[in-house]
Amino acid sequence: MRLAATCGPGWTPCPITPCKYLILDAPVAPENPIQPINQPLEAQLVERLPSPQGVALAIMTACAREDVSLGEVVSLVQSDPALSGRLLERANAAANGGRPVIAITEAVNRLGLQAVKQMALCFSLVDQYSKGKCQFFDYSHFWSHSLLMGVAMQQFGAMQKLGAPEELFTCGLLAQVGQLALATAYPLEYGRLLATGTRGKKLLLLERELLHLDHLHLSRELMMRWGLPRVLVDMVQWHEDPSESQLQSHSRPWHLCQCLHLALRLADFGLASKAEQGPQIAQLTETASHLGLKASDMGEHVDAAITQWQSWATRMQVRSQPNVGFDKIVEGALRPEITSESLWLRIMVVEDDPVVRRLLQTWLEQECQHTVAVATNGREALQLATDFAPHIVITDWRMPEMDGLELCRALRSSRWGESVYVLMLTSAELENDLVQAFEAGVDDYVSKPPNLRALGARLKGAWRYVRLRENAEQDSKRLTDMAAELALTNRRLQLAALTDPLTQLSNRRAGLQALAQAWGAATRHADALTLLSFDIDHFKAINDAYGHAAGDLVLQQVALTLRNASRAQDTVCRWGGEEFLVISPKLSLNEGVLAGDRLRKAVAGLVVTVEGRSLQVRVSVGVASWDQALTDQDELIAQVDKALYAAKAGGRNALAVFKSGVARCIKL
């Protein structure tokens, strides 16, 4: 969507720009340095600029004549009681505790015609322009800020002996009057721009892009028209960033410029919130150091200016802030703050309007330090999003090819897009349709053109959501990992519980389980099942002769031999001390006899070397098979035990079989 289309009926073409939609076609201004605009103002524009009226205008017109008399100016001042009172106060302030000034003639005399003219101008402007049509221009803040600039310029300028105090005051008060001029001449267009919350150099650049003018240019023009000294007027161009000026260091203009810059910084500081003041302290002190002001004296200077500002603000019915005390603010700022983690986010800006897109990108990257990807419509955004994996998508509503709602729906239908935080930019005419947006899956919305302060606040909410989501994802991943680990541990424990640690064969418990299974299969299908029991002959003697470790080694070697010589479907287990049981499903008694003898011979062929000596190991073997007459597996175990016993009794290294109720040795 093009920004102009979002601006509603109030968005009128700029009178000084030929294009209808000035935002879209405005050229991009160079970044640095910012050269002053020197073209004369168009007559049409001049008519729309702020100008003093009534008594102030009459005083200014009179003072412009060479033959103006003091009496004429005094009677003009006297015709305005408010102006009279304020001039008396100024004159008394200038008297600095001397004999009080009570007559207007004396006040005008003391202040001088130039000062009276400038005071009349300032007071008139403050009264006339305390309100206006520009919705996003804070008139009250503007005058409050300007008044503090005036007070500070007068204070610091006087310390540097840079000029008459009243002139310095006027210069400070009017240095930013170009902003009021833009708000007065272009209330809607400038309001849209201010609604974005842009400040400082970026504001200047945007003014040039959108209005082909900037507030510094207008401040200079107006101050010239109102007859302020040229040297002061020229400094206004550079006072926001003196580093861009070519002024000779430590010359009078340079001092004036630095002084005006310090006044600006102090006014920013004076009107900043408590949280904003902390980071500004260093900047303020550094600026003051250019004028030779010591950091240790800053408290005194700042507090004096703020006190002056407060008393002037009351008289002129302008807002001010309570004087907390500079040193206290510094002390508060030095206290370590508990800060949350970095607010860094990956943000995708989806906007077809190049100016809004660029504005958001610059602000998000430079001011907020986020990582930003930009797309001009929903389709492009979807293509980019898989690689960029944004935490937040800030999307315009109306865009070509794929609009914000379609994008949101597409995101919500994908697994990864489901949890992306979507912030919709909505124009006034779409706000009634917000239900649609929320139904499409939008999480929040910001009015267009976006107010960056409001957007910043919304992003904090989004950031909390992203944090919570990431924490939940991490927790869920941790739980999955823990569950997997637990399952593995359980499996290991199960295995350990069923494995004999010395031989790594199944233990008796596992053997019983395997037997139960094989028994079930045999009885169900009337299949063959044979048990082979092996017992090492005279094992005690091996232990006794070679030690327990040698006995363990023998056990391990016999176990390995039995395992290797058995079929894959057989379960070989260590049944007890030096006794092993082989459970052989689908093996008949005769086959079992052959297998048992084969295994016996395999063990007999085993040579175990202990301490350089070769040990001969022999086993006795018992064989028994399932038959229909058996009622449970214990009976079968008892039969194979009997067979083994018979093999032992038969002289060992022998095989016995249990058949037809009798266990007997077999010679093969």
Ligand SMILES: Nc1nc2c(ncn2[C@@H]2O[C@H](COP(=O)(O)OP(=O)(O)OP(=O)(O)O)[C@@H](O)[C@H]2O)c(=O)[nH]1
């Ligand atoms: N080294 C070692 N010895 C064990 C282990 N388990 C049992 N034994 C020993 O095995 C021996 C078994 O001895 P007996 O039951 O008398 O049997 P045998 O000496 O083999 O004699 P026959 O079975 O009659 O041939 C005992 O001395 C047990 O201490 C073990 O894990 N390691």
